[in-house]
Amino acid sequence: MPLQTPPLRGLHDERGAKFTEFGGWDMPVEFDSIQAEHAAVREDVGIFDVSHMGQIHVTGPDATALMQGLTSNDVSRLSVGDSQYAAITDEDGIILDDTVVYRLPDERDNSTYLFVPNAGTDETTHERWISYRNEWDLEATVDNRTDEYAMFAVQGPNAADRVDGVTEESVSDLERFEARYATIEGNDCWTARTGYTGEDGFELIVHWAAAEEIWTALDCQPCGLGARDTLRIEAGLLLAGQDFNPESNPRTPYEAGIGFTVALETEFVGRDALAEVEAAGVDERLVGFQLIDRGVPRHGYDITNPESRVIGTVTSGTMSPSLERPIGLGYVPVEYAEPGTTLQVVVRGQSKKARVETTPFIDTVQ
Numbered sequence: 001m002p003l004q005t006p007p008l009r010g011l012h013d014e015r016g017a018k019f020t021e022f023g024g025w026d027m028p029v030e031f032d033s034i035q036a037e038h039a040a041v042r043e044d045v046g047i048f049d050v051s052h053m054g055q056i057h058v059t060g061p062d063a064t065a066l067m068q069g070l071t072s073n074d075v076s077r078l079s080v081g082d083s084q085y086a087a088i089t090d091e092d093g094i095i096l097d098d099t100v101v102y103r104l105p106d107e108r109d110n111s112t113y114l115f116v117p118n119a120g121t122d123e124t125t126h127e128r129w130i131s132y133r134n135e136w137d138l139e140a141t142v143d144n145r146t147d148e149y150a151m152f153a154v155q156g157p158n159a160a161d162r163v164d165g166v167t168e169e170s171v172s173d174l175e176r177f178e179a180r181y182a183t184i185e186g187n188d189c190w191t192a193r194t195g196y197t198g199e200d201g202f203e204l205i206v207h208w209a210a211a212e213e214i215w216t217a218l219d220c221q222p223c224g225l226g227a228r229d230t231l232r233i234e235a236g237l238l239l240a241g242q243d244f245n246p247e248s249n250p251r252t253p254y255e256a257g258i259g260f261t262v263a264l265e266t267e268f269v270g271r272d273a274l275a276e277v278e279a280a281g282v283d284e285r286l287v288g289f290q291l292i293d294r295g296v297p298r299h300g301y302d303i304t305n306p307e308s309r310v311i312g313t314v315t316s317g318t319m320s321p322s323l324e325r326p327i328g329l330g331y332v333p334v335e336y337a338e339p340g341t342t343l344q345v346v347v348r349g350q351s352k353k354a355r356v357e358t359t360p361f362i363d364t365v366q
Contacts, residue, residue, distance in 0.1 A: 006051035007150050007211040015222060022225055023119025025052035030224040037227035038321040041197050045156035046223040047215070054122030055149045055205065056129065059112040060140035066133055067113050071101060072253060072270070074263035078103035083177045083192055087253045087261050088117070088125070089270030093277055094250045097121055097240055098258065100194060102179055114190070114205070118240040122146040132269070150211035154218055155201030163202045166217045167191065171202065176365065185213045196228065198235030198364035230318050233327060236288055236359030242299060243286065243315045243329060252277050255331065257286045284312070285337045288359035290327045295347035297328035302346040311336060314345060320361065327361050
């Protein structure tokens with residue numbers, strides 16, 4: 001099956017980007033270098049094309065009930081312009097995906113939402129929403145609009161100035177997880193103060209046909225998925241399919257460190273199972289760690305205790321460009337999860353000393 005391509009694939013190619021397959025999409029992994037792009041976001045501003053992320057639109061008299069029943073957070077708290085991070089869980093409380101839910105302006109007096117599943121999951125997520133809507137006999141329209149919208153992330157300490165400089169309406173007054181429509185070059189853009197880097201920034205959802213005009217207007221360092229990964233690991237943020245996977249690495253929100261997304265006072269698929277987990281506690285938790293010895297932790301490497309007994313697996317790892325030291329994430333038994341605990345990571349057959357650290361590894365705005 002051919003890879004899906006973002007609307008600006010040709011423009012990125014002309015700019016000299018290198019590409020990689022991710023979630024069934026052909027996406028830019030770097031433009032100049034991961035280090036230069038990472039530094040731009042930490043020190044100034046950079047822009048990411050994240051059009052591989054899904055876009056599911058839900059509206060109708062029962063839209064809120066449908067969203068509430070299929071996401072772990074409390075959707076009823078959202079006013080127009082609000083957004084929230086949430087998990088999508090199965091009946092056993094296992095994370096199928098994580099997402100951001102946006103409350104859009106009402107359509108025909110009906111509550112309206114846009115939520116963003118991860119790359120390559122939009123079709124199965126759309127089918128899930130349709131299936132439960134029909135099973136629960138709810139009145140809601142669910143549209144997969146992934147092929148209609150592009151999505152850009154403008155991130156960094158100077159992101160607000162850059163975005164505010166091209167929008168007809170000021171957006172610098174938006175708080176974290178607030179959003180509104182703003183006009184760029186005559187085009188309406190859903191502009192949210194959200195991101196995946198640990199820095200201040202905005203994510204803009206724009207019509208596919210307007211993508212090049214808006215990307216060009218924003219005019220800052222283009223960044224690829226390589227820098228996006230190093231930035232999000234430093235911020236201690238999860239990558240779907242890697243830090244959790246319902247098939248190869250099934251985890252609950254409590255194990256994955258996102259228990260704050262679980263509103264047990266609401267009813268959603270997986271709620272009862274998660275209530276039991278919350279009451280009993282977890283056996284393992286996702287932790288951050290840094291290597292004390294030389295080496296770089298990578299996904300799939302074994303984590304051992306000081307006696308070399310395997311106790312876990314690295315889910316994400318990198319050489320941190322900001323900290324200039326190797327860091328990673330992985331699940332370990334709770335007795336090894338306290339910051340300061342000594343572990344080992346097996347790097348290319350050699351045990352490397354590591355220490356559990358508090359995440360995020362850097363100061364963030366999140």
